[in-house]
Structures are given as structure tokens and as C-alpha cells.
Amino acid sequence: MKSKKYKEQDDIDLIKLAQKGDEKAFEEIVNRYSNRVINLATQIMRSKDEGWDVAQEVFISIWRNIKNFDSTKSLYPWIRRITINACYEELRKRGKSKESSLDDVEDDEPSIDVPDETYSPEDTFSKIELKEVIEKALESLPEHYRTTLWLRVVENLTYEEIAETLNINIGTVKSRINMARKLMRDRLKYYLEVKDESS
């Protein structure tokens, strides 16, 4: 009955309660946003386990800092921002993150990878479904392209919102999304060609 009461509350009320130390209200916030946060972190970290761990750290950090949050603002953009920063911080710690600096501007287009054996039509396309091919293609994207595309397509942010979230300019957002789609298209080209031939 009590948990139902929390489920019916909107974010602002939950934040206010959590700011007073109400753990149940915070629990509802975690329930509400954890799946999105884990998904986002998994995309950036390129690993479910690491995404899960970082997402936990994100919510712990939110709990510790919830008193500083301005409850008149939207909650999820704040959570998303913390998630992205936490992932970048984690990647930076591991020295993986040359590509993931928030200040990166991609003036030079990366060379388009030649698909490896995973994408070769002979042994793969009969077995792997389109979904899996796309998943692999997405995984193979450089982190900043993957994250930007994810924010656009899954989180449904506008270019402006992405620019704000990642602290980059709109032109960079646009070029990252275009490049991500180009790379994905080239990865999928073999699959789609084989499909066309067989149909």
C-alpha cells in the first residue's frame, strides 16, 4: 500500500521526500530510472557488468548528493549527466578513454573499417539475425559515436539537448550522428546485400 503511494508520486515529490532522508522515495527513483541508466552505462562501457556497476555508483552518488539537487528541475537529465560523467571517469581511470573526452571535436573523419570475419556473408548471415548484426555494429563504434547515437535514437534527445548533455557544440553532435550512421550502414551493407540477393 505504502509502495503504491510512492509509485503514484511524481519526481518532484519523490525528490523532496528523498532530500528529507526518505529511503523509500529514493527506492522508487531507483526503480523508475535504473533500467535507462544501466542501458546507457552499458552502451558507454561496452559491457553489461561494467554498466551495471557504474549505474550502481551513479545511484549511490545521487543519494549522497540529492540534497544539492534543485527539485524544480527535471530529474532524469541530471541522472543522465551523472551517468555519462561516471562512465567517462571510469573509462579515464582505465586509460580507455582517449576517445571519450567531452571536449573532443572530430574534425577528421575516421577511416571506415573494413568489416572483419564476423561480418563476412559466407559464414555469418545465415546464422545471425539483423538484430545481432546491428548490436555488433553498434558495439564496434567508437565510444563517442555510440553514445551520441544512443542519446539521439533511444533517449530521443534533440541535437541541442545532446550538445548540452555532452558539453559539445551542435555541429559536433551532427557530425557524430552522421558518422555513426555511416559506419553502421557500412557494417550492415553486406548483410542487406545478401538479404536482397536471397529475396
Place this chain on the structure above:
Amino acid sequence: MNHPSFEELSSFIDRELPDWKIKEIKEHIDECPSCKEKLEVLLIIDQGVRENYKEFDTQTFTAEVLEKINPTPTRRYSFRLKLATIGLAISLIFGVSLGIVRDMYRENFNREKQLLISQHNIISSGDMGVIFISNR
């Protein structure tokens, strides 16, 4: 119009173009199978990316987060449990030891009683250690 560029098609599906441009591209696509195909590939990619969104076990996740945030109640509970277990163990050891000592005492007492009976021609004894000695 000319064929829209890849960038224009990409912005088109994101609706990040002015309305007039969106209308223009839409009209072109209706008439151009080649551009329609290019657009479809982009839509397949977006759909595939969307399908990468997974459902995680958020119940376990939430429980783990709450446990990390506030592990104190669990600790207090386990401390009490430990205390109760130790108390029980001590009582058990004490009780068993007491039983052993009592048995040893009784055994000793009986042995001495038997010795007395045999030495002093005693024919019976009472529970409280009162001994009746025969004059025979």
C-alpha cells in the same frame, strides 16, 4: 530537387531540418526509389539501435543499491544474532559441563558409599546419605 545527401537524410529522420526542407525531401523520396532505399537503411539502423535497449533485473539492482547505501540495519541484525548465538553456546557449554560434573560427583559418591558398605557391614542406606548400621 537533387538527391538529398546522406547528412540531409540523417537530419531528416531526426527532424532536425526546417519544415520546408523536410517537405521537399519527403516529396523527393516519394518519387525516388534509390533515395527511399537509402532512407530505409537508416530507419533499419535506428530500429536496431532501439532494440538494443534491454530489460535488466531492476529489482536486484535496486536491492543492491539500497544495501550499499545503508548496510547498517543488516549489520546490527547480524551483530545481535551473533550475540545470541554466543550466549546460547556459552549456556550450552555451561549446562553440559554442569551435567558432567554432577554425574562425576554422583559416581564418586556411589563408589564411596559402596566402599563404606563393604568396609563397615552396612546393610542399607537412605537417599539423603543417612546410613543405618546393623548391630549384628
